[in-house]
Amino acid sequence: MSDTFPVEKFRSLKTPxxxxxxxxxxxxxxxxxxHGLSKGYHVHFAVKANFNLPILEIIREAGLGIDCVSGKEIERAIExxxxxxxxxxxxxxxxxxxxRTGLYHNIFSFNCESIQEISVLNELAREAGKVANVSVRxxxxxKAKTHKYITTGLSENKFGVNPEHLPKLFKMLPNLKSVNLTGIHFHIGSQIRDLQPFKDLCEKVNLIQDxxxxEGFPLTHVNxxxxxxxxxxxxDEEPYPDFEPFFNLFEDNLKLRDGQQVHFELGRSIVGQCGSLISKVLxxxxxxxxxxxxLDAGMTExxxxxxxxASHSVDVLTSDKPLQTYDVVGPICETSDTFRKGIKMPKxxxxxxxxIRSAGAYGEVMSSGFNLREKVKAYYSDEI
Known part of the structure; x- marks a missing residue:
């Protein structure tokens, strides 16, 4: 049982x-x-991992920026x-x-993922009387060596512009007067534990920047x-990743130009371990x-x-009885509504x-109303 939870206070709260x-x-x-900001790096928190205002406000106060993937996320960031x-x-x-939401707010960068998107952005910016900053993804x-659903940097994935299409991009950019190319952007996947894919990424970034x-397009930043x-x-043994070798790898392997900025978009690594889903045995x-x-929590939460x-650790907070083997499951009418199978935990x-640990990223933000279940509440360590 973890000692990091105010269990007695939890007893009075409605679960999950x-x-x-x-x-x-x-x-x-x-x-x-x-290890990152001290090097002059710019770190944008990926709000898709967790959009709760108390979390975002602390992240903002720490000096991080924000990475959005929807108009509503831009509005949440401003809020x-x-x-x-x-x-x-x-x-x-x-x-x-x-x-148009991004144009209205004059955001730092549109990370455009197709040539057609850049053309559409140019037209919408022209209509708005603005020039949009573009970073081409x-x-x-x-290969990110992670789950196939969260691999995003392979040619078979839907994300980003294939380098083979760069000649077309280079040809059209001089004619787009309402966009300003400022950088290039990459993201190869999520939940990457082996640093080698990041080193491989640096090699590709260096070649593409060259x-x-x-072609006559100098860049002010690399994302x-x-x-x-x-x-x-x-x-509990690894409450956050070892950021030092991660940031050092980019320092050692990226070939930057004078004054060029490096931007990151970290999500899970920042908030993943700080969140847990608390549930009751029904x-x-x-x-x-x-x-x-x-449990009274399920795949809806x-x-x-x-x-x-995914396999999340499950801590029993109110029992220290001898170990027993369980399948830990939820109440939803789906066989897939299973948290762990065949794990030993106190009776x-x-x-x-x-x-249910390590749920601070892609947990609450992905919850649903399936079975007409109500959205659960969130509590913070400074309030209970």
Missing amino acids: FYYYDLNLLQDTLDQVKK AGFTPDQIAFAGVGKTDEEI LNPNV RFEE VGGGLGISYEKP FVKEGITTDFAV LIRPALYQ VERGDLVA
């Missing part, structure tokens, strides 16, 4: 709910500042106090309305995306080969196990509390 350890979030941000020059806007399918065909310069993973297996069901611990076959009874 999300709980965020803001002290751990601050410790994580301190590491990002120490949280981020300034437009801190906002990068990516996304393979930006609507005209979303593009390129697909470097780098090509842009040869290498994010994707650094966390430990879902041992969240029933203990005796099975043939294993017993089932049936945390879809990652069902969607990605539980109806009413025991459990914490």
Whole structure:
């Protein structure tokens, strides 16, 4: 059982709910500042990982920018106090309305993912009487060594411009008077634990940047995306990733020009470990080969196990009885509504509390109303 939770206070709260350890979030941000911001790097938090205002406000106060993938995320970033020059806007399918939102706020960069998108942005910017800053997202065909659903940098993926299409881009850019090319953008995937793919990315970035310069398009910044993973297996032993070798790798391998900025877009690595889904055991069901611990939280609150076959640690907060083997499942009428299969944990009874760990990223933000379930509440360590 983890000692990081105010269990007695949890007993009075209606489950399930999300709980965020803001002290751990601050410790994580301190590491990002120490090893990343100290080098002059610009780190944009990927708001798709967690859009809760208290989380965003702490991240803003730490000096990070924001990475958005929708118009509503831009509006949430502004609401949280981020300034437009801190906002990068990516996304393979930006609507005209979303593009106009970014234009209205004069954001730092539109990370454009197709040649047609750049052309559409040019037209919408012209109509608005503005010039939009563009960073071209390129697909470097780098294998990220992660789950196939969160790999984004292969030629078979939908993201980014294929380098083979650069001649067409170079030909059209001089005629687009309402866009200003400022950078190139990459993102190869998510939950990457092996740093080698990032080194491979640097090699591709260097080659592509040389090509842009040869064509007469100097760049003021390079955006290498994010994707650094966390430990879902041992969240207490590794409460945040080792940011030092991650940032050092880019310092050692990117060939930058004088005054050129490096931008990152980190999400999971910043907020993943600070959030947990707290749930109650509804029933203990005796099975043939294993017993089932049936929780009141399900895939509607945390879809990652069902969607990605993700494995989250499950801590029993209110039992120290001998270990027993369980399938930990939710109440939703889907077999995929299973958090863990065949895990050993202290024997539980109806009413025991459990914490599903490492749920601060892509947890609450991906919750749904399936089965007409109500959205659960979020609580923060500074308020309970």
